[in-house]
Amino acid sequence: MAFEFVTIYWRDMLRFVRFKIALVASLVQPALWMALYGAAMSSNFSRLSSVMAVPEGATTISYLTFMGAGVIALTTLFTSLFGGISLLFDKNWGLMRELLASPMPRNHIIIGIGLSGMTKSFIQVMVIMGFGLFIGVRFFPGYTTIQTAGAIFGILLFVGIFSIGFIFLSSAISMTMETPEGLQAVVTLLTLPLFFASNALYPIDAFPGPVRVMSQFNPLTHLVNGVRYFAIGDDFYAIGAHYVYTTNDIILSLLALTAFASIMFLVAWRVFKKAVVT
Numbered sequence: 129m130a131f132e133f134v135t136i137y138w139r140d141m142l143r144f145v146r147f148k149i150a151l152v153a154s155l156v157q158p159a160l161w162m163a164l165y166g167a168a169m170s171s172n173f174s175r176l177s178s179v180m181a182v183p184e185g186a187t188t189i190s191y192l193t194f195m196g197a198g199v200i201a202l203t204t205l206f207t208s209l210f211g212g213i214s215l216l217f218d219k220n221w222g223l224m225r226e227l228l229a230s231p232m233p234r235n236h237i238i239i240g241i242g243l244s245g246m247t248k249s250f251i252q253v254m255v256i257m258g259f260g261l262f263i264g265v266r267f268f269p270g271y272t273t274i275q276t277a278g279a280i281f282g283i284l285l286f287v288g289i290f291s292i293g294f295i296f297l298s299s300a301i302s303m304t305m306e307t308p309e310g311l312q313a314v315v316t317l318l319t320l321p322l323f324f325a326s327n328a329l330y331p332i333d334a335f336p337g338p339v340r341v342m343s344q345f346n347p348l349t350h351l352v353n354g355v356r357y358f359a360i361g362d363d364f365y366a367i368g369a370h371y372v373y374t375t376n377d378i379i380l381s382l383l384a385l386t387a388f389a390s391i392m393f394l395v396a397w398r399v400f401k402k403a404v405v406t
Contacts, residue, residue: 132232136240137247140214144248158203158252159259162196187364189266194366196265197355198328200256200287204249205322205348208291209315211245212298216305234400238299238393245295246288253287257359267359279358286354286385290347293389296396303399322348331369347388350381 215237218227227237257280261267268276298315305311325339326332326348332340343349353373362373 133236133240136237137244140244155255158256162199189364189366193266195329196260197359200253200355201328201351203252204287204291207249208294209298211295212302216302235397238396241299242292242295246291249287249291282358283355286351289385289389290351293392296392300396300399327352350384353381
C-alpha cells in the first residue's frame with residue numbers, strides 16, 4: 129500500500145478530536161494569551177511609541193497586531209514540540225511494537241504523525257486569526273479578497289513547513305524517551321532559547337551580538353518573518369522599530385524552514401530505522 133500514512137494521520141486526528149479537554153485547551157489558550165497579554169501590553173507599548181518619530185511612508189501598527197503574528201508562531205511551536213507525544217504513549221501502551229512489526233514502512237509513521245500535527249496547527253492558526261480580528265488585530269490591512277486569500281495561503285505554507293519540521297524533531301525525541309516527564313523536560317529546554325531568541329514578541333535589533341546571531345538561525349524567527357509579511361505587509365513601524373521585508377528575505381526564510389524540516393525528517397527517519405520496542 130502506498131498510503132499507509134493516511135491511517136496514522138486519521139487515527140491521530142480522531143484522538144485529537146475525541147480528547148475534548150485537550151482540544152478545547154489547545155484552541156482557547158492562544159486566544160486568551162492574545163486577549164489578556166496582548167491587550168495589556170498593547171496599551172503600554174502604544175504609550176511609549178507615541179513619543180517616537182515614525183519614518184516617512186511607514187505604516188504604524190499597534191503592539192496587539194505586532195504580537196498577533198508572534199502568537200501564531202509561538203502556538204505553532206508549542207503544539208509542534210508536543211506533537212510527538214502520541215508516539216510516546218503508543219510505546220508505553222504497546223501499540224508502537226505492533227506498528228513497527230507491521231509491513232507498513234516506518235517513514236509512513238513519521239509522515240502520518242507529521243501531517244496530523246500540521247493539520248492541528250492549521251486549525252489553531254485559523255482560530256487565532258479569527259479571534260484576533262474580533263478583538264482588534266489589524267491583519268490584512270487594505271487587502272482585497274483575493275489578496276487576503278493569498279496571504280492566508282502564504283501564512284499556512286510557512287506554518288505547515290515549520291510545524292512539520294518540529295513534529296519530526298518531537299517524534300525523534302519521543303522515540304528515545306521512556307516517560308512523558310522526560311519529553312516535557314526536553315521540550316521545555318528547547319522552548320526557552322527558541323522563544324526568547326526570536327522576534328515573536330519584540331524586535332531583535334537590541335539583542336546582544338551572540339543572541340542576535342542565534343536569532344538569525346532560529347526557525348521561529350523565520351516563521352514570524354513569513355507570518356508578518358503576509359498578515360501585516362512588507363513595510364511597517366511597531367514599538368520603535370521599522371520593519372521592511374523584501375521578497376528575497378521571505379524566500380530566504382522559506383528556504384531556511386524547508387532545510388530545517390528536511391534535516392529533521394532525516395533525523396526522525398534515522399531514529400525510527402534503528403528503533404526497537406519490546
